[in-house]
Amino acid sequence: MTTFDTPRAAQKTQARSSGAVPQEVLATEAEYQVVPGVLRTEVPADFGTKDLPRERYLSADYHRLEVERMWSKVWQMACREEDIPNVGDALNYEIVDESIIVVRTGPDQFKGYVNSCLHRGTQLIRGKSSQNSFVCPFHGWSWNLDGSMKNLPCAWDFPQLDKAKLNLPEVKVDTWDGWVFINLHPESSSLDEYLGEILPAHFREMPLKTRFKAAHVQARVPANWKATMEAFIESYHVFITHPQIVNFTGDHNTQYDVFDRHSNRMITLIAVPSPSLGDSVDEQEVVDSFAEFLQTEAPDIPEGKTARDVAGEIHKETFQQIYGVDMSKMSNTELIDAIEYALFPNFIPWAGDGFPIVYRFRPDGDNHMSCIVDVMLMGMCPEGIDPPTAEIHWLDPAPGSDSPDWTQAPELGALGPILNQDMGNLSRVQRGLRASKKDVTFSAYQESRIRHFAHILDRYLADGSEGEA
Known part of the structure; x- marks a missing residue:
């Protein structure tokens, strides 16, 4: 059941968007800030351009194989x-x-x-x-x-x-x-082996153990768990789905990394405009849009500073008051960028504080056409204080809809409307897949994390073993 050829290192000729490149921006900022070294790496991978079979989202037999050979054996x-x-x-x-x-x-x-x-x-x-x-x-x-x-x-x-x-x-x-x-498997590898070396090494520099669960919202989404998760591990969709953030989100020039057999990452620069906007947005407009999103005042950019510097200061001042912690040593990228890791099959922890999110996606019981989504926000806890934890806030479907209204969870703040836009696509995805007469097409680079996870899943389904990336 192999969907892809053996992965190979991404070629230098592999297409990339124009615009600010994460590693160039971080290299410049590292001249005057301490940027975590683990964010200064780039590990692209090429999984080809083959379509994925529609059945992976629609077939009850495919679902049962996932249960038998994957869910029963993964951490x-x-x-x-x-x-x-x-x-x-x-x-x-x-x-x-x-x-x-x-x-x-x-x-x-x-x-x-x-x-x-x-x-x-x-x-x-x-x-x-x-x-x-x-x-x-x-x-x-x-x-x-x-x-x-x-x-x-x-x-x-x-x-x-x-x-x-x-x-x-x-x-x-x-x-x-x-x-x-x-x-669930008595002869599985240890969790340490499953995690590999890279993910734990990266989170030693940006630990989650010191954080606390400030919000935990859970809801049923009328789409296959993979189709739902895949909407959250690429930034290709941002320009159309989230137009209110494109003035300050470097969506199409996001960096995508594949680390090992179970983990990958993306880094999306914030406080830079979408490259699809060209030169139509200046630095002050970036700051104005960022501040409006956070519902705060937008300062003028001081001489010698960048929009990212100012956005970092806005975030720092806002959340130092909320958390009661000192964030003065955090770099711009830790303060504002979307740094999203993923551990196969369904655990999506973000690093830094720009978007301190954790996602989890699971089948809705034995129903492969529906899933349960967990959205958590991880706050920073002052040293010496026992961290609290948020109880689960279950969201029922909105009136007249089969999907929840995420703005009914006020603890999610500005993330609520974003989630509504994301989730609004998913019932259409699931229904459209049923009507489709072709398999599913993915891009070579911007959707390479989806291809990576599909590649891992294929290995599990082929023989029930973890295999290599």
């Missing part, structure tokens, strides 16, 4: 550590038919158990809970936090059972940078 982000801060705190993580209890069993210890009573299959928890044991609400069978059985009511009536052998089935659990991950 998946289940929650933040602070979502379950105390011993005994637990939550239910679900993926298709699987339901998993993720529980803190010690100050720095986490376990994962199949969320099903060993009597008649009843779920032991729903949502979040805090207790010193898991008790089935149907007949009272219960288990300790270590998974061992605690109580078997009327044990005299189950002569066939040995209580000592009735431990809850366990799944693998590990943590990275403040996130808790699970893996």
